[in-house]
Amino acid sequence: MSMPADQHYDAATANAAMLSSTRPATWRWYLLALLLGAVVACGLYAFSYQVMTGMVVTGKNRPVMWGFYITNFVFWVGLSHSGTMVSAILRLSQANWRRPILRGAEAMTVFSIMIGGLFPLIHLGRNWTFYYMIPYPSQYGLWPNFRSPLLWDMMAITTYIIGSSLFLYLGLLPDLAVARDRAGGWRRLFLSVLAMGWRGTAQQWQTFGRASTLMACLIIPVAVSVHSIVAWDFAVTLVPGWHSTIFPPYFVIGAITSGVAAVITLMIIIRKAFHLEAFLQPLHFDNLAKLLLVVTMLWSYFYFAEVFTTWYGHQPIEWEVFRFMSDKYRLLLLIMLFGNTVVPISCLLWRRVRRSIPALLVITLLINVAMFIERFLIIVPSLSHKNMPFMWGSYTPSLVESTVMAAAFSGFALLYMLFAKFFPIVAITDVREETEALRGTAVRGRARLTTLVDEE
Amino acid sequence: MSRQARFYQWGMVIDLDRCTGCGACVVACQAENNVALVEKQRFAEGRDMHWLRIERYWEGEFPHVRARFLPMLCQHCGDAPCEPVCPVYASYHNDEGLNGQVYNRCVGTRYCGNNCPYAVRVFNFLNPDWPQPLPDQLNPDVTVRSRGVMEKCTFCIQRIRRGKETAKSEKRLVRDGEIQPACAQTCPPGAIVFGNLADPDSHVSRLARSPRRFRLFEDLGTDPSVIYLKGGGHEHAG
Amino acid sequence: MELLGVFASVEQAAAAVDRLVQAGYDQATITSVTSVPYPPGVFVHTQRRSWLHWVTAGGALLGAGAGFALAAGTAWLYPVQTGDKPIVALFPTGIIAYEFMMLCALLGTMIGMFLEMGLPEFKRRAYDPEIANGLIGIAVTFADETQRHDAEQALYSAGALRIRTDEAPA
Numbered sequence: 001m002s003m004p005a006d007q008h009y010d011a012a013t014a015n016a017a018m019l020s021s022t023r024p025a026t027w028r029w030y031l032l033a034l035l036l037g038a039v040v041a042c043g044l045y046a047f048s049y050q051v052m053t054g055m056v057v058t059g060k061n062r063p064v065m066w067g068f069y070i071t072n073f074v075f076w077v078g079l080s081h082s083g084t085m086v087s088a089i090l091r092l093s094q095a096n097w098r099r100p101i102l103r104g105a106e107a108m109t110v111f112s113i114m115i116g117g118l119f120p121l122i123h124l125g126r127n128w129t130f131y132y133m134i135p136y137p138s139q140y141g142l143w144p145n146f147r148s149p150l151l152w153d154m155m156a157i158t159t160y161i162i163g164s165s166l167f168l169y170l171g172l173l174p175d176l177a178v179a180r181d182r183a184g185g186w187r188r189l190f191l192s193v194l195a196m197g198w199r200g201t202a203q204q205w206q207t208f209g210r211a212s213t214l215m216a217c218l219i220i221p222v223a224v225s226v227h228s229i230v231a232w233d234f235a236v237t238l239v240p241g242w243h244s245t246i247f248p249p250y251f252v253i254g255a256i257t258s259g260v261a262a263v264i265t266l267m268i269i270i271r272k273a274f275h276l277e278a279f280l281q282p283l284h285f286d287n288l289a290k291l292l293l294v295v296t297m298l299w300s301y302f303y304f305a306e307v308f309t310t311w312y313g314h315q316p317i318e319w320e321v322f323r324f325m326s327d328k329y330r331l332l333l334l335i336m337l338f339g340n341t342v343v344p345i346s347c348l349l350w351r352r353v354r355r356s357i358p359a360l361l362v363i364t365l366l367i368n369v370a371m372f373i374e375r376f377l378i379i380v381p382s383l384s385h386k387n388m389p390f391m392w393g394s395y396t397p398s399l400v401e402s403t404v405m406a407a408a409f410s411g412f413a414l415l416y417m418l419f420a421k422f423f424p425i426v427a428i429t430d431v432r433e434e435t436e437a438l439r440g441t442a443v444r445g446r447a448r449l450t451t452l453v454d455e456e
Numbered sequence: 457m458s459r460q461a462r463f464y465q466w467g468m469v470i471d472l473d474r475c476t477g478c479g480a481c482v483v484a485c486q487a488e489n490n491v492a493l494v495e496k497q498r499f500a501e502g503r504d505m506h507w508l509r510i511e512r513y514w515e516g517e518f519p520h521v522r523a524r525f526l527p528m529l530c531q532h533c534g535d536a537p538c539e540p541v542c543p544v545y546a547s548y549h550n551d552e553g554l555n556g557q558v559y560n561r562c563v564g565t566r567y568c569g570n571n572c573p574y575a576v577r578v579f580n581f582l583n584p585d586w587p588q589p590l591p592d593q594l595n596p597d598v599t600v601r602s603r604g605v606m607e608k609c610t611f612c613i614q615r616i617r618r619g620k621e622t623a624k625s626e627k628r629l630v631r632d633g634e635i636q637p638a639c640a641q642t643c644p645p646g647a648i649v650f651g652n653l654a655d656p657d658s659h660v661s662r663l664a665r666s667p668r669r670f671r672l673f674e675d676l677g678t679d680p681s682v683i684y685l686k687g688g689g690h691e692h693a694g
Numbered sequence: 695m696e697l698l699g700v701f702a703s704v705e706q707a708a709a710a711v712d713r714l715v716q717a718g719y720d721q722a723t724i725t726s727v728t729s730v731p732y733p734p735g736v737f738v739h740t741q742r743r744s745w746l747h748w749v750t751a752g753g754a755l756l757g758a759g760a761g762f763a764l765a766a767g768t769a770w771l772y773p774v775q776t777g778d779k780p781i782v783a784l785f786p787t788g789i790i791a792y793e794f795m796m797l798c799a800l801l802g803t804m805i806g807m808f809l810e811m812g813l814p815e816f817k818r819r820a821y822d823p824e825i826a827n828g829l830i831g832i833a834v835t836f837a838d839e840t841q842r843h844d845a846e847q848a849l850y851s852a853g854a855l856r857i858r859t860d861e862a863p864a
Contacts, residue, residue: 011729011828054603055564056581061502063575065566125564125579125604132544132563135764142545142561143768147779147786150543150565155761155790159797166804178729181826196808197815200825201833202740204811205731210746211807218750218803222796229789237571238537238676383570387673390511390528391575393502433730436828453733539776549775679778 011432015178018428021274021420022179022187029417036414043407046400047122055125057400064383064395069123072405074375075258076116076412077157077230078251079368082259083109084164085223086291087171088216096434096452097287100279102427103175104270105263106168111415112262113164115408117157120150122404149233156222156229163222167215173198174208175424190422227255234378241310241321241382250302257295257340258371261364264288266416268361270425279426282355289354296344296367303341317387325381328394332373339370463629464552464620465681466611467653468640469663470527472687474647477510477525481639481648485529488612488638490598492584503581507609508639524687527648529639530555530576530609531672534679538568538577546606553653553681554611562605569606573673577608611650612637632658653681697842698727698820698833698858699849704736707830710852711737714834717844727821727831737832746806753802754795761794762787820860829855 025033050057060067083105090098121130133144133154144151177198180191198204231251234242264285271280310318326333344363347353354360384394397405419425438453485491485508492505511526532555539547539555546562549555569577583603586594594600597614601607619635632651640648651660668686701707707726714724726737734740765787773781808814825831832849836842849857 015827054582055579056498056503056603060566060579060581062504062569062578063502065569065579120565123565125566125606126562129563132561135768142772142774144543145540145545145774145776146765146769146790147540147776147783148543148567149541150567152786152789152793154543155793159793159800162797163800166800170804170807174729178826181823196813197819198811198813199815199819199821200728200730201725202732202734202738203725203742204813205728206734206740207744207746207807207810209731210744211803214747214750214803215800218796218800222793222800225789225792225796233567237541238573238678239570386575387573387676388511388528388575390509390513390526429730432828437728437730437732437736533777535778537777540779542776545774545776547776549777551775 009435011436014432014435015182015428017278018276018426018431019179019182019424020276021270021425022422025421029421033414033417036410036417039410040407040414043404043411046403046407050122050400050404051127057398059396059398059401061393061395063386063388063391063393064380066123066379066383067395068376068397068401068405069119071372071375071379072408073116073119073123074230074251074379075372076112076119076408077227078255078258078371078375079262080109080113080116080160080164080259081223081227081252081255082263083107083112084167084219085109085256086260086263088167088219088223091212091216094454095287096438097284099430099434100276100426101263101267101284101288102171102430103168103425104266106164106171107416107419107423107425108262108266109164109259110161110168111412111419113157113161114415115412117161118408120153149229149236152229153233156226160222160226163219167219170208170211170215171427171430172423174200174429175427178428179424187422224252227252234382239382239386240315240317241325241378244306246302246306250299250306253295253298253302254371254374257292257299258368260288260292260295261367261371264292264360265364265368268357268364270420271357274420274425276426279431282357285357285360286351286354289348289360292344292364292367293348293354296340296348300341300345317385321382321385324385325377328384329377329381332377336370336373336377339366340374343367462551462654464652465654466532466553466616467651467660467664467681467683468532468611468637469649469660469666469669469683469685471647471649471663471685472524472526473668473685474645475510475525475527475643475687476645476647477512477523478644479510480642480644481527482506482508482510484638484642485609487593488595488598489610490584490594490600492580492582492601493586493590498582505578505580505584505607507576507578507607526684527639528574528576529682530611531574531678531680531682532609532611534681535677537571537573537676537678541567541571543567552616554613554616555608556613557606557608557610559599559601559605559607564604564606566606573676573678577606579606580604632660695837695842696820696833696835696860697845697849698822698831698860699852699854700822700824700856700858701830701832701852701854703853704732704830706853707832708737710832710849710854713848713852714832714845717848719834719845723835725833727825727833729826729828737830744810746803746810749806749809750799750803753805754799756802757798758791758795760798761791764794765790818860820858822856822858831858 058067087102087105121127124130135144176191176195180188180195183191228248231247235244235247237243267280271277310322343366347363380395385392440451442449442451489507491507494504508529511528513524515522515524532553536555539549543565544561544563546558547568566579569579580601580603584600615637616635619630623630637650640650649660649663651658653661655661664683666685669683670686671680671683699710711724721738724738766782769781820833822831834845836845846857
């Protein structure tokens with residue numbers, strides 16, 4: 001599948017093709033890294049300015065005490081949901097088309113959860129006292145309040161950062177050995193340390209397989225819990241529009257929607273940047289797009305269920321929040337519904353669209369714009385029109401907040417670029433396993449058929 | 457929380473029939489509690505620091521229009537939504553029914569501010585700044601808060617502390633009316649009454665049994681310690 | 695001591711295993727060294743029972759206990775009343791215990807995996823970097839020089855490109 005049938009298959013060529021991202025950097029790579037680094041520096045400057053001046057440099061006010069930072073937090077945590085989770089689900093369901101996608105998706109999770117985890121800290125009024133929230137025995141004898149959803153958040157995100165990093169490393173292990181054997185100089189030393197002396201004995205592979213399955217089983221419930229807890233940050237409060245039992249599953253589906261869309265976007269970029277056309281074929285995009293179609297349908301269902309009950313129940317304050325949102329943010333609301341429901345569902349039904357790379361790029365980017373808006377529309381309108389009509393307000397993000405957000409996107413891209421430069425961005429051994437170890441031919445009647453060994 | 461027998465359960469009654477909306481309580485509160493001055497522009501942005509505000513609502517159509525005033529301050533809820541969401545116990549409940557706020561513990565997540573249905577919690581978006589000679593009038597009994605922390609009405613806890621200390625030194629309980637927060641002390645028509653709800657004979661307890669009593673957002677189950685007496689009685693009468 | 699024959703094709707490598715078995719080697723002393731996982735039985739069967747999942751389960755149990763102790767214990771050590779919530783509240787404690795359980799189960803799985811694999815490996819082992827490029831290694835453990843001779847014979851006759859050992863190069 002990964003090589004045209006008429007061409008003679010050669011493992012060394014396949015290795016070289018999949019490791020193309022680790023070739024010495026070109027001037028274009030440096031230029032891009034410099035550019036992204038510059039944006040990150042701007043973000044750091046903006047953040048320092050905020051630390052030195054106070055939260056007055058943001059658009060926040062009373063009653064809208066949370067704004068772009070928390071929107072970003074939910075957005076990035078959401079993005080992190082597909083990588084590891086989709087890779088784990090596909091591993092467990094033994095979908096063979098998962099193979100070229102695994103690594104890119106898992107790396108995406110690790111970097112986006114790292115970025116996401118920064119936002120609650122950026123958002124603090126006194127960032128320098130963030131350690132008050134860490135449970136450590138201090139001389140005050142006081143511990144953090146585990147009844148606060150923010151502590152659940154911290155625990156869940158810590159677990160997810162560690163868990164998804166371990167999951168990424170686990171999948172990398174045999175690939176690190178391959179990269180090690182093909183590298184020279186300091187890279188060889190670096191990769192040797194990380195590969196820990198992996199040889200690929202039958203015993204090691206067997207244990208590796210068992211551990212992969214176990215980790216996949218464990219990481220899925222963690223991912224579900226992480227976004228459920230993020231949803232509970234809102235759902236456990238008394239804020240109208242937030243206090244809703246549907247939030248955890250709705251958030252999890254939203255997270256998977258934006259995550260799958262981001263995986264597709266990234267795959268398109270990786271495919272182009274590292275010339276991986278032979279590995280990332282229309283089939284892979286077709287399958288991912290089918291998954292995306294299903295989750296956007298689910299998202300639409302959840303959204304409908306949420307708005308519908310509010311509309312029918314017509315509790316004054318609940319309805320006021322919705323009325324305010326659809327009035328003041330009508331354009332955003334329309335973009336959200338268009339990008340999350342109308343466009344993906346109507347377009348992804350067609351095989352031709354699912355196999356068209358440019359179409360998918362547009363659709364997946366649109367979905368993530370829509371998902372960002374969705375988070376914004378959950379957070380801001382509810383806070384703007386809370387129970388007390390005298391204290392109604394609104395919110396516009398400031399330049400500082402937007403700069404920090406731009407830095408987050410650049411930082412993510414930069415981390416991803418660096419990762420691809422030093423590590424195999426395609427799951428080499430997973431891809432080669434299919435071609436070399438699982439694939440065979442069988443004669444049935446007059447035909448020679450390609451067969452695939454079923455994994456146990 | 458089990459309602460244990462205790463000596464003090466601080467509460468307040470605000471009679472809306474007496475309130476004229478003059479705003480003296482707002483000024484008194486600001487002076488007593490070192491509430492930061494906020495520029496006009498910042499005020500317009502929603503960065504005002506009032507612990508106590510007079511909410512003004514208009515009722516009716518011109519020319520039969522009436523202003524309604526609702527003094528709004530921390531309701532010191534029995535089941536306060538702001539308290540459990542704080543990750544660092546900066547917002548907590550004390551055993552006299554007060555909703556405490558520890559400024560130097562606060563990290564500024566502003567979660568409490570979001571979860572307060574009364575929107576009475578204010579956040580220090582900026583470091584407070586008093587032009588000369590105003591720093592000389594700061595109340596030495598009250599901490600000046602720095603930027604990045606939440607604050608709100610404390611029922612003038614410094615006055616409660618002092619009152620209790622005086623009573624203790626004289627080996628007695630606090631007498632009714634002995635402790636008065638700045639707003640109650642200042643209120644010209646005497647609309648604000650503060651006292652001990654645990655004492656059934658206190659002024660505040662007697663007023664709290666009025667048939668005109670109501671509490672804000674009772675349906676949210678927050679169990680506020682501030683009891684309002686319904687206004688506009690004379691209109692219904694005549 | 696270990697010998698590693700390097701083969702170009704799956705069939706040759708499989709034949710080498712057969713010959714080693716014929717030469718009297720126990721299956722347990724023979725293993726394959728490959729850069730992709732082959733289904734069990736293509737070269738050798740690994741008989742060792744796995745205890746990895748017990749480490750995972752142990753981690754989970756430990757984590758759940760630690761999470762419970764952290765959330766409930768610290769609240770109890772310094773009780774602070776917040777709202778109407780009990781000092782040791784059921785749902786939050788459950789959430790923290792769950793997160794710790796999952797964290798420790800994940801860590802346990804990784805630690806168990808490395809222990810079971812015998813990694814990290816500090817000793818010099820018989821290996822050939824070309825295995826990364828698709829060559830297949832058949833490794834066999836020998837006891838003395840006669841056994842070594844037999845094994846080399848068997849590997850070469852099956853078509854080994856070269857034989858590596860775990861001895862330091864002279």
